[in-house]
Amino acid sequence: MTYAIGIMSGTSLDGVDAALVNITGVNEETEVELIAFETLEIPEKIDQQIRESFSIESSNSALISSLNVKLGELFADAAIKVSKAAKINLKDVDFIASHGQTIYHIPEETEKYSSSTLQIGEAAVIAEKTGCTVVSNFRPRDMTVGGQGAPIVPYSEYILYRHHERTRLLQNIGGIGNVTVIPPNASLNDLVAFDTGPGNMIINELSQHFYNEPYDKNGEHAKQGQVNEKVLEDWMNHPFILREPPKTTGREEFGLQFVQEYLNKYKLPAEDWLATATMFTARSIAKSVDKYTTEKTDLIIGGGGSYNPTLVQMIKEVLPEISVIRQEDLGLSSDAKEAVAMVILGNQTLHRQPSNVPSATGASKPVILGSVTFGEQN
Ligand SMILES: Nc1ncnc2c1ncn2[C@@H]1O[C@H](COP(=O)(O)OP(=O)(O)OP(=O)(O)O)[C@@H](O)[C@H]1O
Numbered sequence: 001m002t003y004a005i006g007i008m009s010g011t012s013l014d015g016v017d018a019a020l021v022n023i024t025g026v027n028e029e030t031e032v033e034l035i036a037f038e039t040l041e042i043p044e045k046i047d048q049q050i051r052e053s054f055s056i057e058s059s060n061s062a063l064i065s066s067l068n069v070k071l072g073e074l075f076a077d078a079a080i081k082v083s084k085a086a087k088i089n090l091k092d093v094d095f096i097a098s099h100g101q102t103i104y105h106i107p108e109e110t111e112k113y114s115s116s117t118l119q120i121g122e123a124a125v126i127a128e129k130t131g132c133t134v135v136s137n138f139r140p141r142d143m144t145v146g147g148q149g150a151p152i153v154p155y156s157e158y159i160l161y162r163h164h165e166r167t168r169l170l171q172n173i174g175g176i177g178n179v180t181v182i183p184p185n186a187s188l189n190d191l192v193a194f195d196t197g198p199g200n201m202i203i204n205e206l207s208q209h210f211y212n213e214p215y216d217k218n219g220e221h222a223k224q225g226q227v228n229e230k231v232l233e234d235w236m237n238h239p240f241i242l243r244e245p246p247k248t249t250g251r252e253e254f255g256l257q258f259v260q261e262y263l264n265k266y267k268l269p270a271e272d273w274l275a276t277a278t279m280f281t282a283r284s285i286a287k288s289v290d291k292y293t294t295e296k297t298d299l300i301i302g303g304g305g306s307y308n309p310t311l312v313q314m315i316k317e318v319l320p321e322i323s324v325i326r327q328e329d330l331g332l333s334s335d336a337k338e339a340v341a342m343v344i345l346g347n348q349t350l351h352r353q354p355s356n357v358p359s360a361t362g363a364s365k366p367v368i369l370g371s372v373t374f375g376e377q378n
């Protein structure tokens, strides 16, 4: 029995997710069992500082340096919280796998910037505060061999969801949407995975703007509105949506600036904005997965967006021919999925095994992801 904790702080800033699992085996023999899952709220001040650090205009190196430590403390607290919930002593936890908070992601080189990605939340702080060995910093190694450093969940999705006769489309709807396509009987090289566009990011910004609410709870506002086809068409022609994979995105393309630009360009009732943004997520998913669907296809939705019934209904409408289900329909948790994925990646690292999927990230070869910071007891 190996206990491990996965920690995920995603792009939507809705909290730090911590999953305590029992993990055995390695590579294709890996098996995981979820024991406990907890979410730790991000304190208002830290939330504010993370948002400041996202934008080139408001960010600075002192802020990033300080946040790195504060987030390390917060991630350690999340690990402590889940170990208490599971009634498992941290001394018995073999390792913590921490994704970190992405504050900037440049998937491809530009004139000014190298392709690079930055996840912060100091592993030394987590290791010291918990006593556990910490695996972190999963993305950069893939970038050194030409990959985009994302998406990194496809490896764990292959381990957990591959099926001998069905095509499985693992659609995560967090801040950003990302899909992993697993054809029937696939080997790792057959996987395709990429970001589909915004998940909840635009919906959240609009909810904040119009209703002073961090998200459209249960899609209630979107449900009252009409989809505006003109805005939708404009969005569906965004260069990211038209681009072929491999491709990844983030707040840099679909964050606050994007939303402000369109609020200036078009005038619509608040609920129509919400309906249109929700349909944009659904349509961009449909456009992305369409060519991979067969008669025997399951689109398995995970991430916070799966708790938005208006969004799930729209996805079913635009993809009438396939089965659209949620993680919960398989007895799993939409919330815990990415934190569990981090444990699978961390387990690969500690066994010195690769876990990037070159067909997903565009890397030239499989590489061992992550950095290891040793704890006291292991
Ligand atoms: N009941 C609900 N109704 C509507 N939306 C919801 C509900 N619960 C969660 N969400 C949405 O899910 C979001 C959180 O999703 P999730 O935790 O998967 O994102 P993340 O992991 O931070 O992002 P990413 O996967 O892009 O890194 C919330 O910000 C909200 O928009």
Ligand SMILES: CC(=O)N[C@H]1[C@@H]2OC[C@@H](O2)[C@@H](O)[C@@H]1O[C@H](C)C(=O)O
Pocket: 010, 011, 102, 105, 117, 149, 150, 151, 152, 153, 154, 174, 175, 176, 177, 178, 195, 248, 249, 250, 338
């Ligand atoms: C750079 C970064 O943090 N990307 C996230 C983000 O959130 C969703 C999507 O964009 C995905 O590409 C990725 O996260 C998951 C865990 C991944 O890499 O698979």
